[in-house]
Ligand code: FES
């Protein structure tokens with residue numbers, strides 16, 4: 001799965017973590033590798049193996065100066081491409097620096113996030129052209145949190161519509177998040193379907209909304225690590241949706257990037273406040289080490305979890321408390337897990353096809369493939385006699401999307 005993940009551009013850190021040219025480097029652990037990220041004098045981003053190619057001192061402590069990162073032990077200096085620019089402790093005519101290449105991964109910045117490609121150089125794909133990667137910075141609010149479990153547990157939470165009716169339930173008024181709590185609270189056993197696509201799995205959940213109507217939610221698992229989730233109810237359809245990226249740090253930890261965007265306006269402070277609760281070190285204020293500050297009083301009277309109203313915290317408790325790598329042989333899956341099963345199947349197929357030498361799905365090579373419209377939306381009242389897949393086919397005709405959904 002790690003090899004598969006390396007065939008895509010994946011989120012690594014927030015741009016703001018290395019905001020200044022020649023500023024302090026940042027430690028990054030990704031796909032089991034220890035790395036350092038830095039922004040050089042020209043503003044370009046480097047992502048290098050943490051340990052110096054000379055004798056292994058950490059480059060985290062290095063001097064970020066004059067377009068390179070210099071090791072503090074003997075002054076070896078690296079550029080963002082991993083070239084050794086100088087080996088000042090060697091004789092002036094030494095050619096050692098030409099024989100050494102330091103591990104370095106190409107990076108790109110979009111949506112306030114630094115993405116890296118960690119796969120084979122000759123297989124580097126186009127950078128995905130998602131709607132939210134092209135917006136002005138103030139139209140996005142992006143956070144990153146450290147998750148104390150395997151990335152797939154987090155990702156499976158994106159593919160599990162029925163938990164909305166329980167985990168995120170509030171007994172008092174709650175206008176935020178996954179849309180219309182009244183709607184998804186009413187029917188806790190939605191009819192689910194996972195439809196395989198060229199980019200991943202489109203997930204459909206239909207709840208009985210009474211009077212011959214269906215409450216339809218459409219979200220997407222997008223290769224290799226994204227959930228595209230509708231948020232903010234019907235109004236949200238017009239304004240944007242939410243993306244959660246689950247990136248493996250190692251087998252037992254992950255990063256969750258929470259990407260909130262508004263198409264046509266800046267994100268408000270109120271919206272930012274609702275998304276917060278993550279410390280400057282990216283550790284959640286409520287986490288597994290403090291039992292998510294659960295209040296039994298609150299659990300009795302206000303919320304299903306007793307852990308406040310931030311969905312991130314609920315999701316984290318649900319997936320981290322399984323243990324760092326859950327033993328799936330002990331699960332008892334039901335009809336409500338159909339979409340979880342669908343993405344497991346999709347990922348396994350992708351791994352097998354990579355093993356057999358094929359290009360995995362959604363590795364983007366052509367401009368045509370890069371014209372991406374992954375609809376995530378809520379349809380409050382769809383006539384129950386309509387086939388949801390047919391309805392979605394209509395939605396995917398972009399020009400019709402706004403009238404139909406709005
Ligand atoms: S260990 Fe880095 S220069 Fe010697």
Ligand SMILES: [Fe+2]
Pocket residue numbers: 157163164167168311315
């Ligand atoms: Fe959730």
